[in-house]
Amino acid sequence: MYEGAVQELIDELGRLPGIGPKSAQRIAFHILEADAEDMKRLAQVISVVKERVKFCTVCFNVSESETCSICRDERRGDDIICVVEESKDVIAIERSRAFTGRYHVLGGAINPINGIGPEQLHIRELIARLGDERITEIILATDPNLEGEATATYLVRTLRPLGIKISRLASGLPVGGDLEYADEVTLARAIEGRRNTAQPAPAAPLVRTAPPSQEPVSAS
Template sequence: MYEGAVQELIDELGRLPGIGPKSAQRIAFHILEADAEDMKRLSEAISVVKERVKFCTICFNVSEAETCTLCRDERRSDEIICVVEESKDVVAIERSRAFNGRYHVLGGAINPINGIGPEQLHIRELITRLGDERITEIILATDPNLEGEATATYLVRTLRPLGIKISRLASGLPVGGDLEYADEVTLARAIEGRRNTAPTAPVAPLVRTPRTTSEPISAS
């Protein structure tokens, strides 16, 4: 235990997700030893992000304007909405460059232990967006863990009566990984999500020409 401001800083850092007591202590002493101007810029950056950044009124992604850049982009498809838990998931999917539709950020996942139910997420707003007749598919891209699966199951049950196609991100073996190191759940999902690997062009069957009895047999 430290006295005064140092312990208060450690306590506050320890409130951050993924920061344990030892990490909080290490970061606190790094701040103490770092250049004052560097820490001043860090403090100002935190203040500015809290003042300027808000949530998009359409998809609830982080934005400094009323709507985010992705919602304002007219080149993106209005037919598909990808539903994610957090804004960081949007960044991850955008890095893949494999999706050109719209997003909807739930703001978390169903977690009864932490008091997070469907009412605390942006599910009602998602249902409102689905009133747009241009939308033909919903992609559920929640995390492949207990909370993410519970959220996806709830969304499927809630959205299915709307008659819109609902798909789920595939899960299974990572590219470049070794089969022997995969856990049972990952292997099970890889087997369940297996794909047909039929060749694109049919392979001609091997035809053997029978030898007639009139053909001479050469001696070696």
């Protein structure tokens, strides 16, 4: 344990996702040893981000305006909405250049252990958007892990009665991985090969074989 401000800095850094105690301590001492002007700029950027950046009132992507640049882009199609967990997933899919529709950011995934249920996500707002008759398909692009699959399953069950085509990203994305780490080619193939979740895959035909003949064995 360190004294005063140093320990407070380590504690605050340790609250960030993916930062353990050792990483927090290493970052804290880097801040202490770094040039003061560099750290002032970092603190200023953090302050500006918290002041300026908000969430799009339509799709909940990060934006410095009331609506994000994607929602304002009239060249994009209005018939397909791609549903993702976080804003970073929007950037990942945009890098693939395989999708030209609209997005809806849920703000996370269903995770009962962390107290995140459907009520904490932007699902009600998604359902409200589906009142637009131009929308013909929903692509579920949640992460291919336990929480993402649970979220996708819930959305399929909730949205299916609305009669809109629901598809899921196709194979190509590694199970247990995050969209932000997928390369452009993998994401492009996943989007182009998405499957319809409303129609279960046909069962394999049952092939019946005749039992072997039971001929008497003659005594020699």
